[in-house]
Amino acid sequence: MKSGAAIATILVSPALAGTIFGVGMILGLIPSNLVFVSLQANSGILPIVAGIAASVVGTLVWGIQAHQRRALDGAIAVERRSQLEARRRFVHRLNHELKNPLTAMRAGLANLAAGGLDADGSLGTVGEQVDRLSRLVDDLRKLADLETHGMECEPVDVVGLVREVAEMVRAEPGRSCRSAQLHIQEIPWEPGPVRGDRDLLLLAIYNLLDNALKFSPAESPVEIRVVEDGTWTTVEVADAGTGIAAYDIPHVAEELYRGRGAQAVEGSGLGLALVERVASLHDGSLIVRSRSGKGTVATLRLPLHNS
Amino acid sequence: MKILLADDEQAITTELVPFLRRSGFEVQVAHDGEETLRKVQSLRPDVLVLDIVMPLLDGREVCRRLRTSSNWTPVIMLTHVGSAGERAMSLEEGADDYLNKPFDPFELVARIKAVLRRGAPRTQSIAAAHRLSSGDLAIDRPSRRAFRGKREIALTGKGFAVLEYLMLHHGEVVARERLLDEIWGWDYPAATRAVDVRIAEIRRVLGEDVEHPSYLETIVGEGYRFVGTVDIAG
Numbered sequence: 031m032k033s034g035a036a037i038a039t040i041l042v043s044p045a046l047a048g049t050i051f052g053v054g055m056i057l058g059l060i061p062s063n064l065v066f067v068s069l070q071a072n073s074g075i076l077p078i079v080a081g082i083a084a085s086v087v088g089t090l091v092w093g094i095q096a097h098q099r100r101a102l103d104g105a106i107a108v109e110r111r112s113q114l115e116a117r118r119r120f121v122h123r124l125n126h127e128l129k130n131p132l133t134a135m136r137a138g139l140a141n142l143a144a145g146g147l148d149a150d151g152s153l154g155t156v157g158e159q160v161d162r163l164s165r166l167v168d169d170l171r172k173l174a175d176l177e178t179h180g181m182e183c184e185p186v187d188v189v190g191l192v193r194e195v196a197e198m199v200r201a202e203p204g205r206s207c208r209s210a211q212l213h214i215q216e217i218p219w220e221p222g223p224v225r226g227d228r229d230l231l232l233l234a235i236y237n238l239l240d241n242a243l244k245f246s247p248a249e250s251p252v253e254i255r256v257v258e259d260g261t262w263t264t265v266e267v268a269d270a271g272t273g274i275a276a277y278d279i280p281h282v283a284e285e286l287y288r289g290r291g292a293q294a295v296e297g298s299g300l301g302l303a304l305v306e307r308v309a310s311l312h313d314g315s316l317i318v319r320s321r322s323g324k325g326t327v328a329t330l331r332l333p334l335h336n337s
Numbered sequence: 338m339k340i341l342l343a344d345d346e347q348a349i350t351t352e353l354v355p356f357l358r359r360s361g362f363e364v365q366v367a368h369d370g371e372e373t374l375r376k377v378q379s380l381r382p383d384v385l386v387l388d389i390v391m392p393l394l395d396g397r398e399v400c401r402r403l404r405t406s407s408n409w410t411p412v413i414m415l416t417h418v419g420s421a422g423e424r425a426m427s428l429e430e431g432a433d434d435y436l437n438k439p440f441d442p443f444e445l446v447a448r449i450k451a452v453l454r455r456g457a458p459r460t461q462s463i464a465a466a467h468r469l470s471s472g473d474l475a476i477d478r479p480s481r482r483a484f485r486g487k488r489e490i491a492l493t494g495k496g497f498a499v500l501e502y503l504m505l506h507h508g509e510v511v512a513r514e515r516l517l518d519e520i521w522g523w524d525y526p527a528a529t530r531a532v533d534v535r536i537a538e539i540r541r542v543l544g545e546d547v548e549h550p551s552y553l554e555t556i557v558g559e560g561y562r563f564v565g566t567v568d569i570a571g
Contacts, residue, residue, distance in 0.1 A: 132439030137352035229531040
């Protein structure tokens with residue numbers, strides 16, 4: 031129900047209006063702060079009482095419903111946290127179990143190469159695949175490290191960091207032609223520092239920009255936007271790439287998750303998981319919005335140093 | 338040079354033993370913690386390559402017992418979980434170096450050679466010492482504090498960890514990637530800038546002249562080297 035319709039009803043019959051407000055609030059359609067309108071628009075004591083009574087009942091029921099909704103949301107959040115924990119434990123065990131076989135395989139490959147047993151060049155291929163698995167295990171360790179690593183806590187100039195990351199990426203082989211356009215809030219002031227670990231934040235911003243470049247065509251631009259709203263500094267990295275399918279979005283920050291559109295691009299499926307972990311360590315957040323075929327915006331929100 | 342390789346994983350010892358032998362070392366194997374302790378006493382290896390996860394006694398306990406009994410055989414610990422905390426703990430137990438599994442076997446040989454170059458210690462190795470000094474610079478490892486003379490100098494946690502690592506590996510050229518891997522726990526190519534930032538911090542705090550450094554030398558294209566001599570401070 032729209033509030034305009036509700037106010038029109040009040041002018042006709044305050045009692046009916048009170049009842050409608052009550053029912054509306056029971057159904058969760060009308061916020062309780064509209065109750066005062068019914069008090070201003072009545073013309074008799076009984077309709078007032080009836081209206082207020084219905085409103086009070088409605089508010090109570092609405093409150094109970096809101097409580098139930100919060101409880102349900104809470105239960106879903108707890109369940110989600112527990113699923114994430116179980117997933118992390120599994121990834122941790124998988125990582126652990128892969129280490130010994132990979133160590134033996136790397137030494138075995140070195141022995142085979144030294145023995146001149148690589149007649150058809152297969153050792154090179156196997157070696158590359160073992161290296162790939164080793165990198166995956168290494169990336170999983172990096173994620174695990176974030177859980178235990180002592181974090182530096184100092185004021186970090188995010189704008190400086192974004193400029194540094196843009197320069198770093200430009201200096202990488204094959205990326206000199208890619209342009210990352212910076213849009214930094216300047217008026218009336220530049221975004222202030224955030225409190226946190228400079229290196230982790232650098233890594234997070236690097237991963238966002240790296241992803242944007244990886245998942246967009248070479249000729250398309252990438253934008254990095256930095257704004258501050260007095261409480262948060264927000265870094266947005268936007269690309270005009272392939273985008274992420276709607277059903278992949280809720281999972282993009284899960285370890286090892288590779289969306290269907292990401293299969294063709296080399297990567298471990300850990301980049302956004304790492305960014306999400308860094309964001310949460312800083313009491314911030316990562317939000318990913320995307321449209322298939324249009325592009326993706328990754329938003330990293332970090333609390334300002336003095337907020 | 339004699340190496341004792343202690344690892345309960347048969348596949349690893351089967352592959353590493355011939356590799357290490359071909360690299361010029363005499364190699365013996367132990368499969369659990371107790372056997373390792375016995376063989377260190379009987380074989381007197383020049384280096385002990387010690388896996389952390391082993392039956393009967395784990396690698397950390399083996400290392401602790403060796404050091405408690407004043408046995409300073411150089412130890413390279415093979416870490417499993419590989420978290421920064423575990424690696425730091427390995428050094429605190431008195432290991433001279435550590436490598437994360439799965440490692441490149443050539444890297445293991447490089448580490449063994451580096452440990453051997455430092456010379457066989459007759460007393461406590463610097464890796465097991467709580468307090469290290471070089472000239473008027475001193476670091477207290479358990480409390481993570483650094484001093485010039487009697488004056489405490491302010492380093493960030495990372496800055497301290499880099500200085501500590503370079504002092505423990507004094508004389509060696511340490512690549513940025515290795516510092517990243519060992520201290521930060523990641524080695525993204527682009528993140529080497531993070532190392533430069535911490536090196537700059539240490540130099541600023543120590544008042545180093547980059548052209549004529551007393552402590553930290555830049556080896557262009559390779560990494561950094563701690564050039565001062567490092568002693569165990571009382």
